[in-house]
Amino acid sequence: MTLNTLKSYHTVMLRFRSILTLVLVLITTFLVSCGGSPEVKVPPTYTPEKIEQLQVYITPITEAREKMAIVADLIAKKNWVDTRTYIHGPLGGLRLQMLNLSRSLLPKDQEKAADLAKEVFGHFERIDAAAKDKNADLAYTQFKEALKDFDSFLNLLPTANS
Ligand code: ZN
Numbered sequence: 001m002t003l004n005t006l007k008s009y010h011t012v013m014l015r016f017r018s019i020l021t022l023v024l025v026l027i028t029t030f031l032v033s034c035g036g037s038p039e040v041k042v043p044p045t046y047t048p049e050k051i052e053q054l055q056v057y058i059t060p061i062t063e064a065r066e067k068m069a070i071v072a073d074l075i076a077k078k079n080w081v082d083t084r085t086y087i088h089g090p091l092g093g094l095r096l097q098m099l100n101l102s103r104s105l106l107p108k109d110q111e112k113a114a115d116l117a118k119e120v121f122g123h124f125e126r127i128d129a130a131a132k133d134k135n136a137d138l139a140y141t142q143f144k145e146a147l148k149d150f151d152s153f154l155n156l157l158p159t160a161n162s
Helices: 005-037 048-076 081-088 092-102 107-132 134-155
Strands: none
Touching: 005 048, 005 092, 048 081, 048 134, 081 092, 081 107, 107 134
């Protein structure tokens, strides 16, 4: 075999392979479009496996929710330095965790969850600003709002026994 025949043989094989791929795609498309007799729409739900996977995201968030009591305590003591440190430190990663979890929820809940996560952080930012101004009333009002949105967020999450 000369180099040229070898090359043209190779070209032919490549072309044959791409035609074969195309045929397979067409067959698959055909089968798929015929296979699904009248489409039954089942509303998506969480499988136990999915809920288990989500726990990786959910656990640090529920832990953060428990730590909110510490923030309430710091505000009550007018400990503004630690209030601000706590929001940026231990609760600093919460925004990303909540947004990541939002994207893993059922499609119908994703937008609501992301909105609530942003709400929580809007309130955190206002607690931070209030702490900077040593404004206890505002800090506490914003804290209560943050809790409300945080709990609404948690209510969207699936639980193992539901
Ligand atoms: Zn809010």
